[in-house]
Every structure is written in C-alpha cells, then in structure tokens.
Amino acid sequence: MNLESEQTYFMQQALLEAKKAYLINEVPIGAVVVHEGEIVGRGHNLREWLEDATVHAEVVAIQEACRTLNSWRLVDCDLYVTIEPCLMCSGAIINSRIGRVYYGAPDPKAGAVTSLYQTLTDQRLNHQVEVVSGLFAEESATLMKNFFKAARKKRKIEKISWYFCS
C-alpha cells in the first residue's frame, strides 16, 4: 500500500470503530493505533456501556496497543481517530509517546489538539506529536450529527409518551 491508501485504510478502520459505538448508543468516536503498518490497538467510546468516564476511543486503543507491544512507550506508532481528541486523550497520546495523530473532524467545544488547546505541539512538554487533520472529516462529523439528532428525537418521543402514559 502507498502512504495515501494506508492512511485511507486506517481511517476507515477508525470509522468502523465509531460505527460500533453508534450501534450500542455511545457517542460515535473510534480510534486505531498503528505500528509498522499493523493495527496494534483499536477502540471505540464505551463511557455509558462501562459507566467509566475514562474509556474514550483513544484511551481504549492506546491501552490495547500497550498490551500488544508490551510497552507503555508507543514509539513509532500513529493514532487515527475520527474526532479531535479531548484534553484527557491528548494527554494519553503525549504520555504514550505516540509519534503522529490523524484526526477526522474538529471538536470546537472540547478539542485539545487544534480547537481549544494545541497540546500535542506544545514545546514546553517532554514530547511533541505530528498532527494531520481533515481525513474523512465529513463522514466523521456526519456520524456524530446523526447520533445527536437521533438522541434528541428519542428524548422527544420519551417526553410525549411520558405525558400521555403517566
């Protein structure tokens, strides 16, 4: 595979993870960690499912990658994620020494890579990460929009049924 088709493939895998989250009613964000052309960690948001605030897609993928490589240092690893990482996930990316992050759509409300903070390129920290944004941005954002639209509709129906049935 050439570089471009490799990036396309891995971002599609991150999107596949996001869709898994969608199917179990989680905010649809997915991620994969890649080492020497192989996926060594994958994850999707499991916050509601596991009732755990820390299990965002990136953290789950990083934890699996650490287990696969038997090392907390994910040297020569790239992370692909559908939505711009939050503060916690950006911190996990820095702490695990990931070299490059590809993300799909920005998160203007909580993004800590470009939107609210630029943590991954902060020269004061002991590790900096290369950032590539915009890969499958539309697909990533559309998945989120559809999820929140469906959630609002569900809440509306629940309110109406509560009104008529209680």
Add this chain to the structure above:
Amino acid sequence: MNLESEQTYFMQQALLEAKKAYLINEVPIGAVVVHEGEIVGRGHNLREWLEDATVHAEVVAIQEACRTLNSWRLVDCDLYVTIEPCLMCSGAIINSRIGRVYYGAPDPKAGAVTSLYQTLTDQRLNHQVEVVSGLFAEESATLMKNFFKAARKKRKIEKISWYFCS
C-alpha cells in the same frame, strides 16, 4: 471529623498510595476519590508495572470510583492527589465531573492545573473544578525527590558495575 482533619486524613491516604508506588519502583504519586466522607476509589501510579501509559494514580482512582458508584459521573466527589495532575489526568477529572481537587506539590514541567495550563477552571469547557493546592506539599515533593535521587544513584552503580564486570 471537621473539614480540616478530613482533608488531612484523605491527603494522608493519597500519600500512602504514593508510598505504595515508591515500593514497587514507580514514580511515587498517589490519589483517592472521596464521596460523602468515604473513599470510593484509590490508586497509585502503575505505568511501569502494567506497561500502560494511561494508568496514572488519578486515572486508577477515578476508574475505581466509577466502578464503586456504578456511574461515570462522579458528582459530589473530591479527588486528593499528591502531585499536580498532568494533562491526561486533568482531562479525566473534567470528564468524570469531579467537583473539587486537592493536590500537594506543583509539577512545573507537566502540571495542567496551575503550572503549564489551568484546565480545571477553564470556562470554555463544560465542567469546572474547584482547586485547593499545597496540602502536604513538602511530604509529596520530598517523596518524589527521594525517588529520583535513588534512581540516579542506582543508574550510576549499574554503570560502574557494567564498566568493571563486562
């Protein structure tokens, strides 16, 4: 217990966790999560032990608290930690909706509460956290200094023994 002795007790418990990390050769940082006067989560740094970049003291304590309360929302919870949280842990604190953080000593190189960033009080984010710093600061900092001093000494001895024995 009055408020002051409560804070002293919980910070001593966080220090106890930090000492557990010290004993297994981990950077000695400890944390506890408190809900209605009870410890519902405790943790110490396990990065080297588990070969996992995400298992800082705060994350371990938050994950245990989520399991104990069976909720990712740690409403009405306080977190006590010996050293100022990094970006990842500050993000985990915000994501889990913890109300107040007590930390001991600052971390000028990676601290994301006061030193490099002021993430917990950032009004742009969807949750803000009250911050109390300086509780048992000297004990917390001394534990870290002793750890790194011993680590440097160990590395020196290893170098000398390598020189004479190889």
